[in-house]
Every structure is written in C-alpha cells, then in structure tokens.
Amino acid sequence: QKEVEQDPGPLSVPEGAIVSLNCTYSNSAFQYFMWYRQYSRKGPELLMYTYSSGNKEDGRFTAQVDKSSKYISLFIRDSQPSDSATYLCAAPLGQNFVFGPGTRLSVLP
C-alpha cells in the first residue's frame, strides 16, 4: 500500500465548477500536509500548507484535513481553465517528503 494515495484522474469539469481533489494516507506520523500544483513540463509549485485538522482557506482554494480518517482534500471554487494542472498532495516525514502520484485536472471553458 502506498503511503499517500490519489485518484490519478483525469478529472474534467466545466469552468466555474467547484472541484474536490482528495488524498488518503496511511502513516499516522504525518503531521503536516501540502498541496502542490504542477503544470505540464514544469516543476511543482506550493499551493497550500496545513498543519492541523480543519480547514485553511486561501482565495479560491480551501485545504481540509481530517486526521481521524486520514483524509485530506483540496477544494477549488469558481474553477478556471488556468487551474488545469496536476495536483499533488505531500507530507513530510523526517528528512523525506512523501508525495502522492497526483490528480490531473482539466477545466473546460
């Protein structure tokens, strides 16, 4: 079992839709969680960084952590074609970072 799992997609939604991207994890030692966005042929860039359970909001993006269920989510409101990318969840563990495989999102105009 992978330590961090994501549905690879692709997920296609119309412009303006609310998008829900999800990760599950197996290691209870994970304390922090991050969401990265990766455009095609580019490196990942940090979107959100959360520590505790609950919600964290940044503009159109909301990150949600449920440590009891080992479930993390990223919500995108009013999705735009520019949000089309692969979204990776990640958690630091010691000197390492464990990344999910990513979910590919397409927002159609």
Place this chain on the structure above:
Amino acid sequence: NAGVTQTPKFRILKIGQSMTLQCTQDMNHNYMYWYRQDPGMGLKLIYYSVGAGITDKGEVPNGYNVSRSTTEDFPLRLELAAPSQTSVYFCASSPGLDQPQHFGDGTRLSIL
C-alpha cells in the same frame, strides 16, 4: 528571482554513458533535494543535503551520486546510465526541515 535552476532541460543518453545534472538555487536555502518523477508513481527522493558538505541517501539512490560543495549548487551524477533511469528529474530546495520545497522545472532524461 531565479529560484531553483536546472540544466539541461532535455538530454538523451546511450546506455553506459555518464552525465551530471546541474542544480543551483539563489534563495540561500540549506536543504536541497533530488527527485525523480515517473508516470503514476509520484516523486521519489534520490538524495538530499542539509547543508554544504553534507549529503544523504533518499528512497532510490542506487545508480546516482551527489555532492554539495556550496550552499547554492547540488549536482546529481549518473555514472553508468541504464534504461531504468529514464525519467524526469527535479531538484528542490527548502529553508529547513518540514518546510515547503521550491522546485526547478526539471530535466527530462532518456536512456536509449
């Protein structure tokens, strides 16, 4: 700001050849990392460094070597290229442990 810069962007190697992937950062970050990204597999840590002169193995270090003589530079060396090393390689840096990482745009490497 340049951030993390990787060169080259693309490279094709023959089996058995060697090469060095270059990575430099201008953010004065102590921590630097090398990852490989394969389809459906996520990012896998190859090597990391917590400061100049200090390096350590990650999850998939076999077939690679690194050095860290300065804070800015963290080159990755492939000594005997094998087809299994065909991948996209990303370098990243962070200011400290558990801190978010800043990535370069990757080197696409094909071994034929």
